[in-house]
Amino acid sequence: MSPGRSSAAPRAPLESTRVGTEVRLAVEQVSYAYSANPSQAPLFTLEATSFQARPGEIVAILGPNASGKSTLMQLIAGVLSPLSGRILLNGFVIHSLSPRTRAQRIAMVQQESRLLFPARVWEFVMQGRHAHGRSLRFESHTDMQIVQDALLHVSASHLSDRLMDQISGGEKQRVILARALAQQPLLLLLDEPTLHLDIAAQVGLLDALRRLSARYRYTVIVVTHELNLAAEYADQVLLMQSGRCLRVGPPAAIYQRELLEQVFQIPLRVEMRGHGRPRVTILADS
Amino acid sequence: MRPLTFRKLFFQCLLLAVILFFVVILALKFGAVPVSLYALGRDLLRVLLGQSSQISSDYGLIIQNIRFPRILLAIIVGASLSVAGTSFQALLRNPLADPYVLGVSYGAAVTAVLGLVAEPHLALPPALAALFTPLCAFIGAVATITAVYFLGRRQGQIESNTLLLGGVITGYFLSAIIVFLLSTVNSSNTRGMVFWLMGNLSTSFQKSVYWFLAAGFLVATGVIYASANDLNILLSGEKEAMHLGVDVRRVRFVVYVAASLLTGLAVSVSGAIGYVGLIVPHIIRLIFGSDHRTLLPTSALGGAIAMVIADTLARIVVAPNELPVGAVTAVVGAPLFIYLLRRRLA
Numbered sequence: 001m002s003p004g005r006s007s008a009a010p011r012a013p014l015e016s017t018r019v020g021t022e023v024r025l026a027v028e029q030v031s032y033a034y035s036a037n038p039s040q041a042p043l044f045t046l047e048a049t050s051f052q053a054r055p056g057e058i059v060a061i062l063g064p065n066a067s068g069k070s071t072l073m074q075l076i077a078g079v080l081s082p083l084s085g086r087i088l089l090n091g092f093v094i095h096s097l098s099p100r101t102r103a104q105r106i107a108m109v110q111q112e113s114r115l116l117f118p119a120r121v122w123e124f125v126m127q128g129r130h131a132h133g134r135s136l137r138f139e140s141h142t143d144m145q146i147v148q149d150a151l152l153h154v155s156a157s158h159l160s161d162r163l164m165d166q167i168s169g170g171e172k173q174r175v176i177l178a179r180a181l182a183q184q185p186l187l188l189l190l191d192e193p194t195l196h197l198d199i200a201a202q203v204g205l206l207d208a209l210r211r212l213s214a215r216y217r218y219t220v221i222v223v224t225h226e227l228n229l230a231a232e233y234a235d236q237v238l239l240m241q242s243g244r245c246l247r248v249g250p251p252a253a254i255y256q257r258e259l260l261e262q263v264f265q266i267p268l269r270v271e272m273r274g275h276g277r278p279r280v281t282i283l284a285d286s
Numbered sequence: 287m288r289p290l291t292f293r294k295l296f297f298q299c300l301l302l303a304v305i306l307f308f309v310v311i312l313a314l315k316f317g318a319v320p321v322s323l324y325a326l327g328r329d330l331l332r333v334l335l336g337q338s339s340q341i342s343s344d345y346g347l348i349i350q351n352i353r354f355p356r357i358l359l360a361i362i363v364g365a366s367l368s369v370a371g372t373s374f375q376a377l378l379r380n381p382l383a384d385p386y387v388l389g390v391s392y393g394a395a396v397t398a399v400l401g402l403v404a405e406p407h408l409a410l411p412p413a414l415a416a417l418f419t420p421l422c423a424f425i426g427a428v429a430t431i432t433a434v435y436f437l438g439r440r441q442g443q444i445e446s447n448t449l450l451l452g453g454v455i456t457g458y459f460l461s462a463i464i465v466f467l468l469s470t471v472n473s474s475n476t477r478g479m480v481f482w483l484m485g486n487l488s489t490s491f492q493k494s495v496y497w498f499l500a501a502g503f504l505v506a507t508g509v510i511y512a513s514a515n516d517l518n519i520l521l522s523g524e525k526e527a528m529h530l531g532v533d534v535r536r537v538r539f540v541v542y543v544a545a546s547l548l549t550g551l552a553v554s555v556s557g558a559i560g561y562v563g564l565i566v567p568h569i570i571r572l573i574f575g576s577d578h579r580t581l582l583p584t585s586a587l588g589g590a591i592a593m594v595i596a597d598t599l600a601r602i603v604v605a606p607n608e609l610p611v612g613a614v615t616a617v618v619g620a621p622l623f624i625y626l627l628r629r630r631l632a
Contacts, residue, residue, distance in 0.1 A: 039399070062567065077529060079525070079528055079529070080468050098533070099528060099532060099533045100533070101533070103529065103530050103531025104531065106529075107529070108526075109527040110526075110529075117521060117571060117576035118576075119379070119399075119576070122287045123577075124522075126289070127518075127519050127522065128530065129528055130515060130516075130519055130530050130531050130532065131530060131531025137290040138290055138291055138292060138579075139290070143289075144289065145287060148287070160287055163289065170532065183530070184463070228475075257540045
């Protein structure tokens with residue numbers, strides 16, 4: 001995977017010289033409650049959660065199913081508005097931004113819905129440019145360049161003219177990431193990006209993410225079930241359990257046997273490896 | 287990577303416009319009274335030169351006063367239904383959506399009939415009286431699409447099959463109401479049952495009605511076209527569209543209202559003509575792709591072409607009698623609908 005030309009590189013923010021000193025994303029005492037009906041008790045609550053993330057940082061949100069990972073993600077994306085607390089991106093309250101402004105700053109990668117009509121890969125990636133142009137317009141030369149570079153960054157240039165439903169799951173996931181890159185965001189959110197990918201594709205995707213976040217100072221928030229991939233790639237880990245954020249910190253501090261066993265309800269072993277990153281082994285039921 | 291350019295769009299529309307022109311010429315020629323192409327060309331030239339008085343009177347009567355207004359109506363109705371169908375398909379993310387299948391046409395017809403019955407009793411000023419029926423039809427269309435939308439919603443998500451079934455059943459229910467209304471109210475103002483249930487383009491209207499229809503069509507289509515890029519993105523799902531910067535709620539509201547207006551306008555003058563809004567966008571998609579910036583204008587032209595052809599067939603197949611044009615579109619449209627349904631389920 002060769003790095004792209006710098007001419008049409010995704011927006012390199014000014015702060016890129018001051019590596020990771022200032023806060024880009026601030027989640028301040030954010031809570032949320034789901035209820036099917038306002039008069040009933042909430043079905044699910046997210047208790048007050050706080051953390052901060054800096055440019056170029058990768059934050060992994062870990063936790064069992066129904067622990068509130070995806071809710072937190074929707075809140076950060078600005079699709080849900082918090083019950084209390086606030087989420088700031090470079091000092092602006094996210095959920096009060098217009099959808100357009102939000103999409104210029106935040107890109108979301110999730111399991112994509114089925115396409116209704118066949119689209120080419122480049123057309124799909126071009127959707128990422130939507131928020132940057134007027135509603136009724138034709139693609140500019142710059143847009144085309146940005147799309148090509150985004151595809152190059154995820155080594156999918158050769159797929160450009162293929163149809164979306166004729167590429168493999170791993171390729172599709174890379175193309176979805178390319179669409180997010182074409183948005184030139186400050187904040188890149190990924191909801192289980194490695195689901196349905198084989199090991200090589202998972203590592204490939206996360207390698208690409210780490211390289212891109214280092215280069216363009218994206219702040220990356222990723223929801224995942226993969227404990228070891230999170231340990232390997234994340235700068236910070238957020239550990240969640242039934243709507244509560246238990247711990248925030250670097251993997252080495254969070255990955256403690258008792259804590260993980262209690263959260264994931266499975267016997268496991270944690271070893272610290274040479275480069276200061278922990279590794280988790282799930283112990284078979286004995 | 288070959289993005290859409292204005293030039294490409296222009297030539298695609300030009301091609302269809304030329305086809306429409308020839309179809310219109312043929313539609314003028316065919317009918318119960320044969321007219322030669324030579325006579326047509328000669329008369330067209332005379333009209334262009336401002337010498338309409340030289341046109342022989344019975345030809346002039348047939349062409350100018352009977353066939354041409356009817357073709358004009360077919361063009362506007364066909365284009366309106368196609369644009370409405372394209373919009374519903376994008377909003378509901380369902381390639382089988384269409385004003386007729388969703389029951390929206392019948393909803394518009396019910397209130398249009400009610401409007402026709404009520405109008406003589408309301409003592410409206412004449413300017414408003416002409417707009418009263420289309421307005422009623424519009425309200426019926428909006429009410430029906432709202433009802434069907436909520437019928438097709440489950441746990442906040444649109445469920446394709448439930449939605450279609452809901453639309454079809456709503457259509458049956460409403461068509462029964464139309465039959466009931468027309469059987470009980472014997473107003474001289476109401477057109478026949480076949481008109482409302484099957485659609486017909488044979489009614490002629492005052493000149494102002496054509497202007498009103500054309501203006502309504504242009505405004506509603508313009509409003510939808512302004513959201514063409516948003517509709518492209520909505521095809522990937524509402525959640526994704528939100529993340530990509532589409533103001534989903536605004537687009538949905540605006541396009542629903544505009545598409546209902548188009549349906550209401552078409553139904554108020556032609557009854558419930560089916561399948562045009564379903565078949566035309568599909569054929570256009572196969573030829574020109576599914577980008578709404580192309581799809582909307584080309585569907586409008588395609589719908590006009592299809593409707594003029596269908597109406598011409600309706601006039602000549604059992605001449606000197608006439609078929610309701612809805613029968614022609616249903617005979618062609620229903621099998622295609624089934625084909626699309628099977629292909630989608632496969």
